[in-house]
Amino acid sequence: MARKSPETEHPVTAVGWAARDSSGVLSPFNFSRRATGDEDVMFKVLFCGICHSDLHSIKNEWGFSTYPLVPGHEIVGVVTEVGSKVKNFKIGDKVGVGCMVGSCHSCDNCTNNLENYCPQVKLTYGSTYYDGTTTHGGYSDLMVANESFVIRMPDNLPLDAGAPLLCAGITVYSPLKYYGLDKPGMHVGVVGLGGLGHVAVKFAKAFGAKVTVISTSPNKKDEAIQHLGADSFLVSHDQDQMKAALGTMDGIIDTVSAVHPLLPLLGLLTTNGKLVMVGAPDKPLELPAFPLLMGRKTIGGSMIGGIKETQEMIDFAAKHNIKAEIEVIPIDYVNTAMERLLKADVRYRFVIDIANTLKAA
Numbered sequence: 001m002a003r004k005s006p007e008t009e010h011p012v013t014a015v016g017w018a019a020r021d022s023s024g025v026l027s028p029f030n031f032s033r034r035a036t037g038d039e040d041v042m043f044k045v046l047f048c049g050i051c052h053s054d055l056h057s058i059k060n061e062w063g064f065s066t067y068p069l070v071p072g073h074e075i076v077g078v079v080t081e082v083g084s085k086v087k088n089f090k091i092g093d094k095v096g097v098g099c100m101v102g103s104c105h106s107c108d109n110c111t112n113n114l115e116n117y118c119p120q121v122k123l124t125y126g127s128t129y130y131d132g133t134t135t136h137g138g139y140s141d142l143m144v145a146n147e148s149f150v151i152r153m154p155d156n157l158p159l160d161a162g163a164p165l166l167c168a169g170i171t172v173y174s175p176l177k178y179y180g181l182d183k184p185g186m187h188v189g190v191v192g193l194g195g196l197g198h199v200a201v202k203f204a205k206a207f208g209a210k211v212t213v214i215s216t217s218p219n220k221k222d223e224a225i226q227h228l229g230a231d232s233f234l235v236s237h238d239q240d241q242m243k244a245a246l247g248t249m250d251g252i253i254d255t256v257s258a259v260h261p262l263l264p265l266l267g268l269l270t271t272n273g274k275l276v277m278v279g280a281p282d283k284p285l286e287l288p289a290f291p292l293l294m295g296r297k298t299i300g301g302s303m304i305g306g307i308k309e310t311q312e313m314i315d316f317a318a319k320h321n322i323k324a325e326i327e328v329i330p331i332d333y334v335n336t337a338m339e340r341l342l343k344a345d346v347r348y349r350f351v352i353d354i355a356n357t358l359k360a361a
């Protein structure tokens, strides 16, 4: 059977912005969404955050992008239609979709609420869905997703500043929990103060930790302490500051996606301390073994979180008034936003005002 065009492969007309090739330039794109299935929720997209992964994907920097590509996996909106078997959502509910829209539901990961580690995971954009079509993300006017991948957005969490939590929030919340860094009185380091780092500070503070931001930019100190609530700030290339902090941290969440030295970070850990990588440098990092042995230290990784934990994270954020710091932009600013994101020129997350600025092409 000949492959249908994105515009006609499904019955529901949709409009978005897509990259057409690895230049990564985004432009208006007419496509279609599937009709709301029995277990599906359809929602009108109100806001979508811009994640650093979107930038990697539109430029095919990880080598597996397909075009046209509609990015966006920090998507929030209001339900407009539900399938006949949907149990947990109704029309008018505020909902969100993060990085995943499907998984096998039968592997060990899925049965342990770790769909994010399912080998068959369907990503929100750029995956081949069960019907053979390519999934498209939230830089678009509407979404359709199986209800088991839809998150309920609490009433007291603003949708614009809540959207980035669906990727950035769970990316740091899950490892803080899993690696046991969620206990009051712990000392947690956060490396890098960008989209991930700034929410890591907020979650770690809400867990009752003492939080130290570790950054290459001394000019972020006031912001980190006065605005985001960090307890202290370390300039990573200041030898005296780093030396004074040796052996003081129970864990470090490392959000940096550029290649960087691990040795100085291992030195900051206490005995049994844990260095957790959530950024993904595209080249291997140098790992000296001796500093790991000295003090029985652990290096680990983590990637987003399962749906159950994502809902728990969103509810926790609402309860503790945790929001992303955002700059809301119109869709036609998105290419400029990507250029600024590349230069880390954003405090701290761009969020696209989809509902008010995305018009039919």
Ligand SMILES: [Zn+2]
Pocket: 051, 052, 053, 054, 073, 099, 167, 168
């Ligand atoms: Zn993301």
Ligand SMILES: [Zn+2]
Pocket: 103, 104, 105, 106, 107, 108, 109, 110, 111, 115, 118, 119, 120
């Ligand atoms: Zn699975």
